[in-house]
Amino acid sequence: QVHLVESGGGLVQAGGSLTLSCTASGNIFRINDMGWYRQTPGQRRELVATVTSRGITNYADSVKGRFTISGINANNTIDLQMNSVELQDTAVYHCHLGVTVLNGDQLHEFDTWGQGTQVTVSS
Numbered sequence: 179q180v181h182l183v184e185s186g187g188g189l190v191q192a193g194g195s196l197t198l199s200c201t202a203s204g205n206i207f208r209i210n211d212m213g214w215y216r217q218t219p220g221q222r223r224e225l226v227a228t229v230t231s232r233g234i235t236n237y238a239d240s241v242k243g244r245f246t247i248s249g250i251n252a253n254n255t256i257d258l259q260m261n262s263v264e265l266q267d268t269a270v271y272h273c274h275l276g277v278t279v280l281n282g283d284q285l286h287e288f289d290t291w292g293q294g295t296q297v298t299v300s301s
Contacts (some may be wrong), residue, residue, distance in 0.1 A: 180275065180290055181202070182275055184199070184272075184292040188296075192299050194263055196260045197258065198258040200212065200256050208277070210230065211228055212229060212274065213236075213256075218268070224238065231250060241267075244261050263299045268299045270296050274290075277290065
C-alpha cells in the first residue's frame, strides 16, 4: 500500500504566502512523479504544478511566477511554495503521486491521490 500525507493548507490573505507539503510512504519501488492539483465546487480538478523524479517541472499558466514546486527529496516529500496568492487560488489542493510498486516479482505502476487540503485566500 501507498499513502500520501498532505499538510500546510489554511487561511491566507491575498498577496500572502503559504507552503503545502506532501509525503509519500509505503511499499514504493520508484516514484515517477508527484504534484499538486486543485478543485473548486462544481469544477474539474486542474493541474497546479508537477515534478518528475528527474526534476522536470510543469506549471499551470495561472500560477507561473508565483508558485514553486520543489524536487522530490529523499523522504519522498514535495513542497509547493505559494507566493502572491490571489482570491482565485482558493480551492482544495490534492497531492498526486505517480508510483511504481513491486508485488512479488512484478512491477506495477499506478496513480494515487491525497484527500486534499483546503486553501482559502481572503481579501
